[in-house]
Amino acid sequence: MKLVPALQVQAPRRPGRPRDEELEQLVLDAALELIDSEQEITVSKLVELSGVSRAAIYRRWPSMTQLIASALNIGRVVQPAILVDGDLRQNIFESLYGRSLEQAAEMYSESRFRHRIRLVMADRELQRAYWESHVKRRRTPVEDALREAMSRGTLSSDLDVEACFDTLAGAAYYQLVVRGEPIRLPETRARLEAAFDTVWRGMVAS
Amino acid sequence: MKLVPALQVQAPRRPGRPRDEELEQLVLDAALELIDSEQEITVSKLVELSGVSRAAIYRRWPSMTQLIASALNIGRVVQPAILVDGDLRQNIFESLYGRSLEQAAEMYSESRFRHRIRLVMADRELQRAYWESHVKRRRTPVEDALREAMSRGTLSSDLDVEACFDTLAGAAYYQLVVRGEPIRLPETRARLEAAFDTVWRGMVAS
Structure with missing residues (x-):
């Protein structure tokens, strides 16, 4: 039997270097540049554009x-925790459709949104990776506030919080994915307000 | 000044021929074959695959x-009118998420759905054409039933019917477009039922 010493000796891991975050940003910027110009993303192109070594990328x-999922998330922010005291309805509306959506539209153009949807619809593995590592995290502030309001008796105690979030977010996705109408249009905003109003009535404890 | 007689004489229109519908189907089948095999759709390829002349296609x-929008709609059916007498809640649920969605899944595979979303996200003109000529029509039975129920006082009289539809359909789109989960999964169906339940409570006249 032949020994294969090379495989038995673990390569020593290089200690974390201070510039790791900078390298990460360079690679993600390069990935985003390729996404925005509709080019295929390969490690070779990333090495060329970012100047970061193949080994460091791997x-x-x-x-x-995972890399593309991270790149697609650039410019998206997790909203801060939502105050359950005060006007909960307004705070949740703002978090879902308000400032955050306008801010998102500035940092994350509609064309990038449309491109993200195309990429995830072409690749379910990417879709699930993006969902697990990014979308789920962005849902937390609203879901936590809904649970807290349920335990306080403000919202009905039998709600399915995930389904409520899907419904509220789904109404906004419908505008972009099915109607093809930008969120900024006054008639789109009016529809989202009406949608929120109906769902909210269904969530309030009776 | 030169006369341009050729432009002044209208070419006689050929009378409608009995086989027009057959030709139409041949062209749409060819377009769908190209869509499903992820090839670009050109008139030349359609002529080659369908045997229908360029002139007839134009x-x-x-x-x-318009042609691609028609092709994307193959296998999608407009549901029959919804009975407002009887169990309206159940009838609307069935029309939106029930048999129709299962039937649609058989005739209109998820992979074709995912492909349709990719095409419309890449081309807003196609998205708007598909919306205007097809999606809007499929909404009619549910929207008509909601309006009728509002006028009878079963549902709240101040609902925005379009927003209600967007919300209910949006919850289903969210499963496919964001979560990437097939509608058939038991946990997906449970979420859709919970979503419908909450929205319905918000729509019922209080």
Whole structure:
């Protein structure tokens, strides 16, 4: 039997270097540049555009899917926790459709949104990775506030919080994905307000 | 000044021929074959695959966008009118998420759905054409039933019917477009039932 010493000796891991975050940003910027110009993302192109070594890229991201999911998330922010005291309805509306959506539209153009949807519809693995590592986290502030309001008796105690979020967010996705209408249009905003109003009535404890 | 007689004489329109519908189906089948195999749709390829002449294709569809929108709609059916007498809640649920969605899943595979979303996200003109000529029509039975129920006092009289539809359909789109979960999964169906329940409570006249 032949020994294969090379495989038995673990390569020593290089200690974390201070510039790791900068390298990460360079690679994600390069990925985003490729996404925005509708080019295929390959490690070679990322090395060329970012100047970061192939080894460093592989060290940071276990798969290209994870890397693209991270890139698609640039410019998206997790909203701060929502105050359950005060006007809960207004606070949740704002978090879902208000300032956050306008801010998102500035940092995350509609064309990038449309491109993200195309990429995830073409690749379910990427879709699930993006969902697990990014979308789920962004849902937390609203979901936490809904649970807190349920326990206080403000909202009905038998709500399915995830389904409520899906419904409220789904109404906004419908505008962009099915109607093809920008969120900023006054008639789109009016529809979202009416949608929120109906769902909210259904959530309030009777 | 030069006369341009050729432009002044209108070419005689050929009378409608009995086989027009067959030709139409041949062209749409060819378009769908190209869509499903992820090839670009060109008139030349359609002529080659369908055997229908270039002139006949141009005569039937004013633009390639209209043609692709028609092809994307194959297998989608407009549901029959919804009975407002009887269990309206159940009838609307069935029309939106029930049999129709299962039937649609058989005739209109999820992979074609995902492909349709990619195409419309890449081309807003196609998205708007598909919305105007197809999606809007499919909404009619549910929207009519909601209006009738509002006028009878079963549902709240101040509902925005379009927003209600967007919300109910949006919850289903969210499963497919954001979560990436097939509608058939038991946990997906449970979420849709919970979503419907909450929205319905918000729509019922209090």
